[in-house]
Amino acid sequence: MWEKLSLFSRRQTTFVEDAAYSLLGMFSVSLPVVYGEGDQALGRVLAQLLASSRETSILAWTGKSGSFNSCLPGSIRVFSELTTSHIPPPMTRAEMQTTTARLSKTFNLASVIKFHD
Numbered sequence: 001m002w003e004k005l006s007l008f009s010r011r012q013t014t015f016v017e018d019a020a021y022s023l024l025g026m027f028s029v030s031l032p033v034v035y036g037e038g039d040q041a042l043g044r045v046l047a048q049l050l051a052s053s054r055e056t057s058i059l060a061w062t063g064k065s066g067s068f069n070s071c072l073p074g075s076i077r078v079f080s081e082l083t084t085s086h087i088p089p090p091m092t093r094a095e096m097q098t099t100t101a102r103l104s105k106t107f108n109l110a111s112v113i114k115f116h117d
Contacts, residue, residue, distance in 0.1 A: 016038050019075075
């Protein structure tokens, strides 16, 4: 998904909305087109994409948030700099057990539970 967002982030469009609406076909998302809504268009498209795909990696961005929702960007350009280097690869069961064992020596489970509660 990031690759597609990164690809679309480099498109030159006349209107802010066009950059967002170009994602509709690429991700098979259906939303009404409302010209004049500015960066709200991107927010609506990304929110729909998030809801339909459950792909939370689209929330991994930095920059100025949009007016639609503070968790979503105000410009598709933020995806041009996305990398997946900060997301660790999935762990095998053995790696997860090793990590869990290492962490259990570091943290006092009773204290963690008390803090959580």
